[in-house]
Amino acid sequence: MTSIPYNPAFDERSHTYLNIDYGVRSWLLTTDHKRIAILYMLGITFFFFIGGAAAVLIRIELMTPAGDLLSDDTYNKMFTLHGVMMVFFFLIPSIPAVLGNFLIPLMLGARDLAFPRLNLMSWYLYMIGGAIALTALILGGVDTGWTFYTPYSSVYSNGYVVMTIVGIFLAGFSSILTGLNFIVTTHKMRAPGLYWTRLPLFIWSMYATSVMQVLGTPVVAITLTLVAIERLFHVGIFNPAWGGDPILFQHLFWFYSHPAVYIMVLPSMAVVSEIVACFSHQRVYGYIFVAFSSLAIALISFLVWGHHMFVSGQSTYASMIFSILSFMVAIPSAVKVFNWTATLYRGSVDLKTPMLYVLGFIGLFTLGGLTGLFLASIAVDVHVTDTYFIVAHFHYIMVGGAVSAYLGGIHFWWPKMTGKMYPEWWGRFAAFVLFIGFNLTFFPQFILGYLGMPRRYHAYAEEFQVLNVMSTAGASILAVGYLLPFCYLIWSLKYGKTAPANPFGAAGLEWQTTSPPPTLNFESTPIVEDEAYAYDKIEVPYD
């Protein structure tokens, strides 16, 4: 009544969700999914650079074989800080909370998510959780690694374990509530004519992600709570000296934390499907296979956690089954990669910035995925467990994959989110720098790991120095690759060209409204009559 008495956006095309109100309260108390997405973007960027700073210190320390810059204790705290910040406060919320929040109602033709106030609450939970974890990590730090293995974390570590766990617990609930909101919105708020088989593949992947968030996160929440209880009350839950079972912790932890890998990667696949279709100007090849491969990944990824525990002492038979299932989860991932490349075939491929990031994603994700198959083989895994091979493998998935896709998505939807174009030349340059820097950082780590350099040590044998210096040099290039978009995207807010409603000639409902959209997204609820990716009906844009 008082909030939106009459929406002038549709008359003047001048009122958008951004300029309808500039007050601080209008941001901090907003229930608009687009504003909440922007709030998330600010928070996530902040935590990303905190985690990145820790990574810089780690890489500088590893330039020389001697542990000379950081003490062993500080080094442990640095990689814990890096892991906790990047996993729980950057990667898991990154694409769902920013792009998902912004785009899901737009893609569904809805005015907002099903539960807008719950959405705002998720953001507050996330920020409070992040603040608590950050405080703990600054006050004295935690040296357990992001995995909190017991009984070290629950009995012996001297860090602020409980405080960090409280922070992660709150962020976990933020993640659950976001997933819940997405599930209900997808089920109940699709525009007329938008059947499940007409949904953009972005929605399918985000839906699968949400299911994993809703079903996986409570398990890690209660597991970490048990760690905190054991630590506070000195009762034996996981400590073998008091009758507990430390392996049980690992089972419960990885029951969430393996699906969590897919919580990070499936949203990237969501972004990739959209961008590949747009810049090939073609329907995604084998739509239904790509859609259901997301659900298959969500299902199988809950059954493979044991491959993190091949050396933990779990039974060999269990390990064999987990190994087979881990090979199986590669199948739907490969289906996606093949279908994306098949989409490129005979498409009119346009190598704009988002497409460069996405092509980077496909290559790096494939490499990360294939080395994942090495690790699913029990014998190879035992050989490289706790070496840099593992570190390289999951960074190919999480940084080469997830972060590339996140940046690609940010560029792709930047005109829609802000109404401004990013500078194309700088964008391409940054995507290139990122690709070079990433490979120089992490490819040497495959070799280091295969040669036997263990992870999580601040000192190492001298023969590993050359490869480590390469890796550190690559990290500095990678840092430039992150700082460049950070700078020119902010620059573009003031100096960028004004974006039209659909600058890339993309299909999808989000491109049919203005850039940036009005508060209620559409003038009237759109009625969908086409399949997804009806690119045969859209002219190729020339600029």
Add this chain to the structure above:
Amino acid sequence: MTSASAPATEHEHADHAHQFDDAIQQHEAATLGMWTFLATEVLFFGALLTAYTIYRHYYFDAFRYASHEYLRWYLGAINTGVLLCSSLTVALAVHAAQHHDHAPGQSAAPPRIGQPKHLVPLLLVTMLLGLVFLCIKGTEYYIDYRENVVPGPSFFHPEHVPPGIDASHIRLFMTFYFILTGIHATHMIVGLGLFSWLTWNAHRGTFARTRSNAVEICGLYWHFVDLVWIFLFPLLYLIR
């Protein structure tokens, strides 16, 4: 689909929130939201029960001894009865609220202003039963405290433990007992908060005006919390 293309401004003063097309969509979304949340809760308790089951398997004798010795099955049984009664009153409250509200599809009739008959008393009885449950649970905790079987600094009294049973395993059982029942009781307290809010709104007649299905949604939550207890009672108190 007639309302689908209506401009957003028409939704002011409507019987549903601005993001929904109509009250039916809002009801369905709210119901699905609660079911999804309960799926989260199932996994939340599921992880705990898995851990409990595994330790019960490891330390069968100690768990059986502790369950028999330190838990009072009759108090648990009374509490089970109390909760089942509260589930009945919740079901009746949901019925009262829905019966008054008209089915959402028949919204052509103007909503009657006023309270659904019996809704407020039924909600109050539910809350009373919830409080009775918590009081009995608190009594059990107090007895445990007096008997020094609360895990913590004052726990140990190994002279009472029969040979062949490790006191630390008894402590493990008591730890799980307190975590499981404690988290369940926390859910009960949240439920009491929800029902206080419901009672206040039912008293003011809000549901009658908005045709909200809040009673149904909160009822789902309450039934779930009862159901958790239906699992906890035999697993902790009864099986030998």
